[in-house]
Amino acid sequence: MRVDHEQGTGSGVDPSARLAVNDSANNIMIRVEDLGKQVVSPEGPLVILTAVDFRIGRGERVAVVGASGSGKSTLLGLLAGLDAPSSGRVWLAGVDLGALDEDGRALLRAERVGFVFQSFQLLPGLTALENVMLPLELAGQADARRQAFELLERVGLGARARHYPAQLSGGEQQRVAIARAFAGNPDVLFADEPTGNLDQKTGHRIVELLFALNREQGTTLVLVTHDTELAAYCDRVLELDDGRLSERPPARTAGG
């Protein structure tokens, strides 16, 4: 295990600035170097991720697979800057996340990142429409309501705009979550087992919707799943095994 190091140390030049130029030029959306995560649990230190290295290009669709508890969600959280790594670095859209403070990362997320969770994570006090409006409002968009409504229609829930999450089925809630994730045209979409809580048929529809929107908007997609069929839709498959990452070829090339 490497010792944690401060971002920006060991070099006179700001590496993020240099790499930002390179990443944009090389069309790299996510770059991960020597990433490690370790937490202190009641039973002592627990290593979740070790020496993870990879790049994801703009517009790529990447599946992250692995057994439950292998560290997939943790990796996703680090990629989105929702949590701080113990070691190593993450560049998102050419920006070194470690060089930003919490608010800087929040701004970056507001501009470029969308999220879909296994357990939907809609705000229970907001209607479907208001949930979708939220990222648009946070980004200061003027016609948030119209855009949100269009997105809801796009996911087939225009008629349910005024319903609260508790009044929607799981599949419908996940569709609202997808609409919310695509609101504001993110460059990257992270999805953490988006079908994990749904039946197979509903899960299928969700996946189709996800990929359709991804195609329409040219979004980079990072999809955590243990569904091999779902992984097969993707361009690449990254496999986590007990905190270590390896790449394996996809079963078949993504079709429609």
Place this chain on the structure above:
Amino acid sequence: MASIPTAMGSRSVAQRWLHTLRLALRALRRDWQSGELRVLALALLIAVASVAAVGFFNDRVQQAMERKASELLGADLVIAAPNPIRPELIEAARRQGLQTAALQNFRSVVLAGDAMQLAEVKAAGPGYPLRGALLISDRPFGPARPADGIPNPGQVWVDERLLSALQRQVGDMVELGTGQFRIQQILTDEPDRAGAVFSIAPRVLMNLADVPATGLIQPGSRVEYRQLLAGEPAALAAFRDWAQTRLQVGEKLQGVRDARAELRVALERAQRFLNLAALVSVILAGVGVAIAARRFAARHWDSVAILRCVGATQGVIVRLFALELLALAVLAGMAGLAVGYGAQFGLSEVLGSLLSQADLPAPSWQPLLPALLTGFITLLGFGLPPLLRLRAVPPLRVLRRDLGPVDARLLALYGPAVAATLALLIWQAGEWRLALYVCGGVAGTVVVLALAAWGLVRALGLLRGRVGVAWRFGVANIARRGSGSTVQVVALGLGLMALLMLTLVRAELLANWRASLPADAPNHFLINIQPDEVAGVRAFLHERGLQDVELFPMVRGRLTAINDRAVGPDDYEDSRAKRLVEREFNLSWTDRLQGDNRIVAGRWWQDGDSAMGAASVEKGLAQDLGIALHDTLRFQVAGQPLEAQVTSLRSVEWDSFRANFFVVFPSGVLDRYPATWITSFHLSAGQQTVLADLVRRYPSVTVLDVDALMNKVREIMDRVSTAVEYVFLFTLAAGLIVLYAAIQATQDERRFESAILRTLGARRAVVRRSLLAEFALLGLLAGVLAAAAATLLGYVLASHVFDFAYRWSPWVWLAGGGIGMLGVGLAGLLGARSALNQPPWRALREL
């Protein structure tokens, strides 16, 4: 956990309870470790601690104050009789470990050469006074110092009025009966002087051992025998109980509270202030527990659903949580008692140095039981209802998380709790009226707060204007949370109301109380002014700068019948009522309602009232004797009957030290009866010679100096004010816990929301602003509503419980709104700080 319910069927009831108890204890440990119970425990701990501290402290302050008041009697308890006190009574008192001292009071003429003067002689035995001190000085109007004991045999200490009447000086000899005595000291003050205001003539204090030598006491002489008693409260109470049933005709027991009306009223008010502080802290504790329990229950919906799923019956659920709560009550209650007891010591420390010679008696263990009971009833009463609702959580919640408990009979559940608390409050306060007003006020406030909050929350829903995402989100949140926000506004409102009541309204009440006895309140009474002296006395006072002095006629009469039904002492249970019927009391006439009197029922005089025989009765007397408006009263005045109809009831400020009368008539009604006149005025310390002149000019007029009494009343006021300030600190802590609990109540939702908001890219400032907007607005709503409630309750308390005029203060509103907005806003932010500084991923994982 999953194995419990299936294994239950075959066991005995006892085993089942034992098993559930074990489970409950395990659940308590687990919940404690996960921190969910801590707010609940803290609310309870502060509740019990504050009630215990207030109880311990009130008890001690009350004891101290009664001791202070005892100084006015010179004792804690007095046996008074027209005959020598029976030895068996004195022995019984000694057996209880009480100190005793004997007194004899009689009137006699004092001779000095040709001059003579009627004097009030007090012959004192060793030990007098048991409480308070005699003050003496070497020359008239000289500096006073506490006396060491009583006059030696052969010596007397006299009032300076006697010296000026007899034209004698300290060191001269005077004759009392057949005895010769040397005037050794000027008697400036005696503790029980104030207690016997109707002492008519100048005072002579002599040694009891000299009485036989005077030959003044013969069979048939009018002598008042008094045995002074002092000692521990328990011993006094035991003696009182023992003696009460054995008193013979003419024998009386006089306690501190039987003393002067001014003092009785001051002490009663004092107790009310302290009780009020205690009451409010109990109610606050209940509210704190209710909110914390509501949150605790909501956090257990999931686990209850799972328990129900694996087959736990509703009974098991109820037992499980009831036992867990009970275990918590025991632990937190004990801790609370310890904290309360310790706090009370610190409190007395502080107070002890603030108050001169305040040797507070040791705390008694009496307040322990009420404090513990209060803790249990508050916890079970306010904490159990939301937990009982847990049994109604549908097992289906496992599948559909939006399903909560469906039992909507919350009122039915809180009903017994509120009733129990009310009973407890009444028991604790010992004053049903104060308790009812406070409870009614709080209950009314809850309803009004709930309605107003609900309306305002609705209105906010319409107000989702264009104020930026953070503010809009925050404001809209209040409307979105609907019932949750209403509960929160009610809780915050109650907490703030209590704080306002206890700061501003308390200050108002205390200030009003003190203002009722201003520095220039009358401190001297003149009585026995004959009708032909009235004009002369008025002119005499006027010449000496005492303008606006009013003289009132006074006729003594005894009430003999109400509506043709004869009344006597046996018709009444209450000892005060008995005394009132036994004695003659003062009747007066006037055409103008006195400034500090208020008509509370009926009307003031009209034409023809004089001919008809109308009367206006003081409301306390009316209450004690069962007199109603329009009743016909018959009096016996100077051997002749007098009938009058009650046309009004008046309230009177007895502690204003102005002359006041139980019954007044229109002028003309009392013309046939012999009257003397009475007046009162304020005389500053330098004007004492006026009295000497007055006594010389009008020898038959009696001067009563109530300065000492007023100072005692003022001292009690000061002590009570200080005590209330300190007791208030505990109530403040209880209020803060309520506010904290109210803010914590929605903290889980907010943590989740702020994590989601930040995941979606909101900067912390945005989240913070939206939190601030929401809390500040909630606080403003609650604060304004609280100010309204506090003002109303303060007004009702002032006018109906404490009996003063209430002054409306705009500060309550400003403070309510301002403190609500700033305090709740900042507190809300502080509460959310940890969630804001944590990476959002962690917050989402933990929820």
